[in-house]
Amino acid sequence: xxxxxxxxxxxxxxxxxxxxxxxxxxxxxxxxxxxxxxxxxxxxxxxxxxxxxxxxxxxxxxxxxxxxxxxxxxxxxxxxxxxxxxxxxxxxxxxxxxxxxxxxxxxxxxxxxxxxxxxxxxxxxxxxxxxxxxxxxxxxxxxxxxxxxxxxxxxxxxxxxxxxxxxxxxxxxxxxxxxxxxxxxxxxxxxxxxxxxxxxxxxxxxxxxxxxxxxxxxxxxxxxxxxxxxxxxxxxxxxxxxxxxxxxxxxxxxxxxxxxxxxxxxxxxxxxxxxxxxxxxxxxxxxxxxxxxxxxxxxxxxxxxxxxxxxxxxxxxxxxxxxxxxxxxxxxxxxxxxxxxxxxxxxxxxxxxxxxxxxxxxxxxxxxxxxxxxxxxxxxxxxxxxxxxxxxxxxxxxxxxxxxxxxxxxxxxxxxxxxxxxxxxxxxxxxxxxxxxxxxxxxxxxxxxxxxxxxxxxxxxxxxxxxxxxxxxxxxxxxxxxxxxxxxxxxxxxxxxxxxxxxxxxxxxxxx
Amino acid sequence: xxxxxxxxxxxxxxxxxxxxxxxxxxxxxxxxxxxxxxxxxxxxxxxxxxxxxxxxxxxxxxxxxxxxxxxxxxxxxxxxxxxxxxxxxxxxxxxxxxxxxxxxxxxxxxxxxxxxxxxxxxxxxxxxxxxxxxxxxxxxxxxxxxxxxxxxxxxxxxxxxxxxxxxxxxxxxxxxxxxxxxxxxxxxxxxxxxxxxxxxxxxxxxxxxxxxxxxxxxxxxxxxxxxxxxxxxxxxxxxxxxxxxxxxxxxxxxxxxxxxxxxxxxxxxxxxxxxxxxxxxxxxxxxxxxxxxxxxxxxxxxxxxxxxxxxxxxx
Numbered sequence: 119x120x121x122x123x124x125x126x127x128x129x130x131x132x133x134x135x136x137x138x139x140x141x142x143x144x145x146x147x148x149x150x151x152x153x154x155x156x157x158x159x160x161x162x163x164x165x166x167x168x169x170x171x172x173x174x175x176x177x178x179x180x181x182x183x184x185x186x187x188x189x190x191x192x193x194x195x196x197x198x199x200x201x202x203x204x205x206x207x208x209x210x211x212x213x214x215x216x217x218x219x220x221x222x223x224x225x226x227x228x229x230x231x232x233x234x235x236x237x238x239x240x241x242x243x244x245x246x247x248x249x250x251x252x253x254x255x256x257x258x259x260x261x262x263x264x265x266x267x268x269x270x271x272x273x274x275x276x277x278x279x280x281x282x283x284x285x286x287x288x289x290x291x292x293x294x295x296x297x298x299x300x301x302x303x304x305x306x307x308x309x310x311x312x313x314x315x316x317x318x319x320x321x322x323x324x325x326x327x328x329x330x331x332x333x334x335x336x337x338x339x340x341x342x343x344x345x346x347x348x349x350x351x352x353x354x355x356x357x358x359x360x361x362x363x364x365x366x367x368x369x370x371x372x373x374x375x376x377x378x379x380x381x382x383x384x385x386x387x388x389x390x391x392x393x394x395x396x397x398x399x400x401x402x403x404x405x406x407x408x409x410x411x412x413x414x415x416x417x418x419x420x421x422x423x424x425x426x427x428x429x430x431x432x433x434x435x436x437x438x439x440x441x442x443x444x445x446x447x448x449x450x451x452x453x454x455x456x457x458x459x460x461x462x463x464x465x466x467x468x469x470x471x472x473x474x475x476x477x478x479x480x481x482x483x484x485x486x487x488x489x490x491x492x493x494x495x496x497x498x499x500x501x502x503x504x505x506x507x508x509x510x511x512x513x514x515x516x517x518x519x520x521x522x523x524x525x526x527x528x529x530x531x532x533x534x535x536x537x538x539x540x541x542x543x544x545x546x547x548x549x550x551x552x553x554x555x556x557x558x559x560x561x562x563x564x565x566x567x568x569x570x571x572x573x574x575x576x577x578x579x580x581x582x583x584x585x586x587x588x589x590x591x592x593x594x595x596x597x598x599x600x601x602x603x604x605x606x607x608x609x610x611x612x613x614x615x616x617x618x619x620x621x622x623x624x625x626x627x628x629x630x
Numbered sequence: 631x632x633x634x635x636x637x638x639x640x641x642x643x644x645x646x647x648x649x650x651x652x653x654x655x656x657x658x659x660x661x662x663x664x665x666x667x668x669x670x671x672x673x674x675x676x677x678x679x680x681x682x683x684x685x686x687x688x689x690x691x692x693x694x695x696x697x698x699x700x701x702x703x704x705x706x707x708x709x710x711x712x713x714x715x716x717x718x719x720x721x722x723x724x725x726x727x728x729x730x731x732x733x734x735x736x737x738x739x740x741x742x743x744x745x746x747x748x749x750x751x752x753x754x755x756x757x758x759x760x761x762x763x764x765x766x767x768x769x770x771x772x773x774x775x776x777x778x779x780x781x782x783x784x785x786x787x788x789x790x791x792x793x794x795x796x797x798x799x800x801x802x803x804x805x806x807x808x809x810x811x812x813x814x815x816x817x818x819x820x821x822x823x824x825x826x827x828x829x830x831x832x833x834x835x836x837x838x839x840x841x842x843x844x845x846x847x848x849x850x851x852x853x854x855x856x857x858x859x860x861x862x863x864x865x866x867x868x869x870x871x872x873x874x875x876x877x878x879x880x881x882x883x884x885x886x887x888x889x890x891x892x893x894x895x896x897x898x899x900x901x902x903x904x905x906x907x908x909x910x911x912x913x914x915x916x917x918x919x920x921x922x923x924x925x926x927x928x929x930x931x932x933x934x935x936x937x938x939x940x941x942x943x944x945x
Contacts, residue, residue, distance in 0.1 A: 178821075198821075199818070199819070199821040203820070203821050209819070211815075211819065215813065215815045215816040215818075215819040216813060216816055217808070217809040217813040217816045217817075217934075218812060218813065218934060219812045219931060219933070220805070220808060224805055224808075224809075225809075225816065227802070227805060228805055228809050228820055228822075229806070229820025229821060229822050230802075232802065233803045233806055233822075234803065235801065235802050236801060237800060237801065238800065238801065238802055
């Protein structure tokens with residue numbers, strides 16, 4: 119890396135005392151920062167720390183209550199995305215803003231030609247795109263329909279979109295959340311080229327090792343405040359983590375256990391494809407007592423099929439699903455009866471019913487049995503007592519058991535779901551993305567509970583797109599790609615890079 | 631069976647089919663534009679009624695035929711503006727608003743009719759568009775008269791399809807409209823106004839629907855009757871699905887449906903028509919359309935943001 123200490127006149131972006139309030143919440147509290155030409159700064163912080171709010175203000179999607187933004191020395195009018203674009207700001211959103219039914223070229227051209235022009239000027243656009251793709255190592259077929267692209271390719275399109283508009287500053291919001299390690303490396307390579315050609319990058323993340331790898335300066339946000347600004351070479355992951363949460367954190371410790379008997383077995387199971395998401399392709403898997411099995415993979419590769427199968431939502435098309443006592447019909451109710459506890463992937467859509475109270479949500483799986491219902495009538499007193507017990511035991515911070523669950527933060531909602539699942543003393547725990555979108559405090563808590571369940575003899579299937587989480591917690595690891603399951607790897611058998619190759623589909627035999 | 635072949639080999643059958651298709655083509659293009667931008671416009675049935683009425687009334691009051699078309703279009707756009715205002719910036723249910731607009735537009739037509747012509751027992755006739763033959767092309771055997779001996783409004787209907795396809799696929803505006811129906815966030819992220827695009831699409835689309843209605847009074851018939859639109863608007867909604875939201879395929883669907891309709895009228899007069907109740911023939915185009923819809927729309931790609939209101943700042 120070259121020396122990145124910039125001169126004062128190289129400042130391309132300056133935020134002065136930006137404050138933004140949403141009702142009683144101060145999302146950004148007097149934040150000031152600068153970005154220089156040709157540098158990558160990382161904006162680090164937990165969920166809800168105010169990173170995305172800050173960038174939305176910068177991009178004109180929100181208007182700041184106080185403070186100003188200067189771009190290339192000129193003030194940026196607030197609340198005007200067009201002005202931000204025109205001034206050379208390019209944003210790659212965490213949730214891509216691409217239209218799936220359009221081609222890559224059409225998506226890139228959208229908004230670049232005045233609406234009343236007679237033609238699109240495709241030939242010129244195609245040439246410019248090819249030149250940019252070449253300059254920045256972003257290869258993608260301009261005529262491909264976006265719906266057919268992988269997540270990594272879509273991200274390339276988003277970056278090309280910004281570059282096509284002659285962006286001088288790139289803002290990337292959690293860009294690696296959906297990428298394989300190899301795709302992340304390719305992204306970093308692209309960013310290095312961009313910086314070398316004089317662009318500046320703001321890299322928003324909560325993954326510490328990436329921040330360490332790509333940035334020259336790190337700004338840490340906590341509860342809407344800028345709590346630290348350090349040169350990357352003067353710090354390390356532990357110091358950053360401490361800044362981020364305000365306390366030292368310790369990674370979970372995995373004490374070796376001898377795994378018990380298999381509590382659930384899949385033999386050569388195949389399931390139907392679900393729309394564009396693949397079904398399982400002759401998957402063989404054993405979940406053993408006292409063992410966490412990690413399932414790594416890029417999202418949309420059959421994770422939901424496997425999770426739906428184990429939850430009883432779908433049945434195998436071929437192959438066998440075996441439990442110590444295999445029920446005659448495989449349904450969600452049979453799965454619950456077999457001692458399978460589910461932590462669903464999407465806690466808002468399938469994990470809870472947003473407008474139901476905490477109490478109603480707490481007994482969603484058990485409402486039909488005593489003590490919560492007797493003689494066909496609900497016993498709300500028992501249900502509420504159970505909910506209070508969950509709130510106390512699992513540290514759910516909430517106004518009370520009778521308010522709607524949608525008022526809870528993601529972490530507290532997840533704690534209630536976790537409690538609901540674990541209180542059934544499950545034999546098997548299906549944890550699908552259990553910590554997605556949670557902050558470090560809540561992540562540590564959920565992981566601790568999963569480890570405790572493992573110690574108590576439960577078989578845990580941990581599905582996650584976060585490779586660090588898989589590697590940190592799993593006794594054995596499988597990788598899923600296009601519905602096919604890799605062999606079982608022991609803890610430490612493969613490096614993250616090797617797992618990444620499996621995630622990208624290498625190593626699988628094509629027999630399926 | 632022989633009767634069927636005889637019908638298919640007469641050029642008057644094909645002329646009728648294209649004539650029946652013309653109002654459907656206008657209204658289907660109108661609906662397609664609305665839906666491509668992300669708004670389901672169930673006001674179509676009523677907007678066709680107001681188009682049929684206002685166009686005819688304008689001509690009756692002396693506006694001239696093209697003046698009538700323009701008046702119909704304006705009336706349609708006015709109701710389109712109402713629909714768009716309620717569904718786009720206010721984000722109300724597109725089903726409820728659409729049905730409301732249909733009821734309002736149809737009732738307004740009937741009310742205005744009675745208000746303007748209180749004493750009349752049978753509606754006055756106007757002099758409608760006359761067919762004109764395009765030299766040489768009209769001499770093509772069988773299909774010549776069908777496509778080249780029609781009224782100016784029918785030619786305009788085909789022109790509308792070409793124009794719609796051109797705008798949707800070849801211009802920046804069309805690109806933005808398609809994106810607004812698929813991923814409004816992508817449109818907003820480019821600093822374009824989703825609200826403006828959607829409202830514009832609904833207003834222009836409604837104008838086309840009204841022209842489709844006006845075809846009935848200014849070209850097909852020469853007078854305005856109650857219930858004359860008779861469900862054509864609903865058929866157009868199905869035709870958009872049948873056409874997989876593509877102008878060319880939707881045109882094909884309109885011609886197919888109109889062909890069935892022209893066929894059943896003629897079959898009623900054959901010996902089979904003496905045996906089978908005529909209601910069966912009336913049903914036939916709808917049943918065949920439903921079957922075609924089932925076959926064609928299995929893999930149709932709905933605009934992903936169709937019927938989803940866009941609220942800035944929500945994710």
